[in-house]
Amino acid sequence: MLASLAPNLLIPLLATMSMWYALPLIVSVSLVCAATRQEQIGPILHHALRFGIWIVAFMAIVVGLLALMNWMA
Amino acid sequence: MVTTTIPTAEHSAGQHDSIEIELGQPWLAALLAWLVPGLGHLYQGRTGKGLLFLVCILGTFLYGLYLGGGKVVYASSTSVLDRNFWDRWQYGCQAGVGLASWPAYLQAVRVKNHKEPMWKGEEWFDNGFMAPPRPGNVPLEDASKNTSIQPSELALWNVKLHPYFELGTVYTVIAGLLNLLVICDAFAGPLVIAPHDDKKNKQNKDPA
Secondary structure (H helix, E strand, C coil), X not given: CHHHXXXXXXXXXXXXXXXXXXXXXXXXXXXXXXXXXXXXHHHHHHHHHHHHHHHHHHHHHHHHHXXXXXXXX | CEXXXXXXXXXXXXXXXXXXXXXXXXXXXHHHHHHCCCHHHHHCCCHHHHHHHHHHHHHHHHHHHHHCCCCCCCCCCCCCCCHHHHHHCHHHHHHHHHHHHHHHHHHHHHHHCCCCXXXXXXXXXCCCCCCCCCEXXXXXXXXXXXXXXXXXXXXXXXXXXXXXXXXXXXXXXXXXXXXXXXXXXXXXXXXXXXXXXXXXXXXXXXXX
């Protein structure tokens, strides 16, 4: 299953232009959410980075679950 | 003048235990934050955050508007009590951006009063900038010169702009929703989580 994951899912996914439109959104959402939780610029950037990584990780988990369901189907 | 005090964050450079923030007139700050993202913070003297919100939220909104060909922000009706308003429920979220979304409401008012929408232009804006789509069948000729009949102008936009109509809608909706957080921040200050060291010290002092 893992051997078939890369060519069948990951590469097409990364090549899909629509996925890259999520990047500015992740940056914007992370910065704004962090700035509403902190007041100083240092903690804001630190919080935004952690939040952005969390968003990407969550998206990766969802992609993994979808891949698993696709494989099981 | 209202002030609020928040604890310093874990990764802050300052040595103080707390930060005092002047909120000015909170209701005015919240109103300004709604009208223009970040303006409430600029009013309060929180310039860095104000500029950050202005750039991030307006940038997200305008980029979404650009992606969607200027078509993604429109109001189906002028009243939330009208069932037709919920045909474009996304406008309820986009309205969170404030002034930038008002042209769509003005256009909806004109259409409701059987007037022609304003700001008409070439091709894409032939029915007016931020004007609601017109009902009724619309012919569509694709790149192969094949003609199809779309059930409405909205369907035409979705087909011609795919996938950017959906992308633009998502961008503008998220911009509006983010500004709700900004309004709360302008009204009451940031929702700060207590620094981790304070929690550990409290646990060490009171093991029970």
